[in-house]
Amino acid sequence: MPDITRRDFLKMLNGAGALLGLGVVATPVVAYFYPARLEEMPSEPALVCAEAELPIGESKTVKFGRYPAIIVHLEEGLKAYSAVCTHFACLVKWNPEAVRLECPCHDGYFSPSDGSVVAGPPPAPLTPLVAEVVDGQVYVKVGES
Template identity: 40%
Template sequence: MDKTTGGDDKVPRRAFLDAMIVAGFALTVLCGGAPALSYLFPRLSGSSVDEEMDVGAEAEVPMGEGKVLPFGVFPTLVLRTKEGFKAFSAVCTHLGCVVKWNKDNQKIECPCHSAIFDTSGKVLDGPAPKPLRSIKIKVEDGRIILGGK
């Protein structure tokens, strides 16, 4: 009987052992690779606008001013106008730059490609295809609360 082929077996012994070694190696790589891969994708905290979040004191945004405050993963532009507080996603609907409040002409501007929005988030000029997304805002005990259902 030929030892290397294992006699009448259809799969030679050597080929079987080779396959087992490859399978063992693949399994090891998989066991190490799966946690390593998940490690590369950190959890994003505050990834829902449905959760309320205290983002700062009312006094941080004086009358006629606008400020970008971090609201979870969404940079949010908080405006204080004569009609009260307003909040918009500060991510420009064009290519995702963070917009700024221009106090002088009371408009929201994107520094990247000069998209201009009014105080209701509507596009006035520039390449932005959609208005800025409005975010719920309320002021309680002098604190600005963003989000909520």
């Protein structure tokens, strides 16, 4: 086994740290330039939950292919979007007190009614999906509402 000096060990540790840092920076940049596209989403509907488990004012985030989807039950009905922020691909969350979808990474805010950007740096609205109720079960899918 070769002798490794403390200096060599620290150099390797420094290199590993630099690679990790590069990955942390590069991942959201890549996600920004290659955002989720509708054609990459599953063609089949995904089960969200029973209708009774999603009362007005509540939301659910579920796995939908490679990307999560967020379903919000508003007074006006069920709304569904890709949960991936269009800025740097953080996950948006539902804030029922403020009645908006929020991205915690850089304070991006979206309208729950149409996914449009209300404030912050996101360059585009959330990708719309369709939420529907079939036999008392809520499903999310790609398509027209």
